[in-house]
Amino acid sequence: MKLICFDLDNTLIKSDKAQAVAYNKALTRLGFRPKDSKFLASKFGRPREEIARILLPKASQQIRTKLIELHNKYLINETYKYAIPIKNAIQTLKELKKNYKLAILSNNTHKNILCLLKGAKINKNLFDLIIGHDQVRHSKPYPDEILKAEKLMRHKADYMVGDTIYDIIAGKKAKVPVISVTTGPHDKKKLARYRPLAILKDISYLPKFLSNMKEKNN
Ligand SMILES: [Mg+2]
Structure with a gap:
């Protein structure tokens, strides 16, 4: 998977x-x-x-x-x-969970991540792995969180999904394709300069994008 x-x-x-x-x-x-x-x-x-x-x-x-x-x-x-889910995020995660292993890699501490998920009413059990910056030496834009996830999951990360150029830089360093979303402070133009695999409006477009990629590769 x-x-x-x-x-x-x-x-x-x-x-x-x-x-x-x-x-x-x-x-x-x-x-x-x-x-x-x-x-x-x-x-x-x-x-x-x-x-x-x-x-x-x-x-x-x-x-x-x-x-x-x-x-x-x-x-x-x-x-x-005060944390709230991005529009359609919960539904999208539930859909992706059927076909993918899901991980969170964040520059928040592990404890903060759990609190914010609770605040946003996103079930932490949707994720196979949650890694905060306090569990690695260097946070993003360093690749440490991605490399740790790969080690723990014994699996190469297939995609990194994030809203900033730091997610793209971390993904590049870990040799993982990055899918950017424009729901954060960095606009399409800024993200494009760092050449992610794709730029989506928000994560609700991810299942469709991934199934299109699969068809293309088959
Ligand atoms: Mg972010």
Whole structure:
């Protein structure tokens, strides 16, 4: 059975509000001003250390680490409730589950992923494997999460599906074809520059795309 690896944020769920409110609560708690939620959303998908550096360019490493810790705390305890599934995501995952092994590879921690799935009311049992950034040395755009999934599943990943250029870069490094979706901050033009296998409007187009690919290959 083929293995599809999914990014989480802006691919399966919308967690901009959950993430932004958690960052702003953390910033406020540390005595900084909250940031505009659109500005915050444009930074999501990057490694969290990089987000902390963008949000607090002049702060010490210690304060940035504290920001990340507080963000995690607020997300897990309160703001995960704001997560919502991408339109038709649940139905699409159920359909794909019949013919594919499914994995989530996300730059959230494993615990955060479970909370966000719960918030978005997506059953975690739809997935054969869930890997967070805390389970690997380097998060996307490094290929570590994909390589770990392949090792654990004892199976080459057949596709990586994600909304950002970081998903494409990680897929290329792991030699896995990437299918991009335009439900995140990166538009079609930006994604196309990194040459994914395909760019779909959202994941509801994935089953059709995959069955067309199968026909072409047969
Ligand atoms: Mg994403």
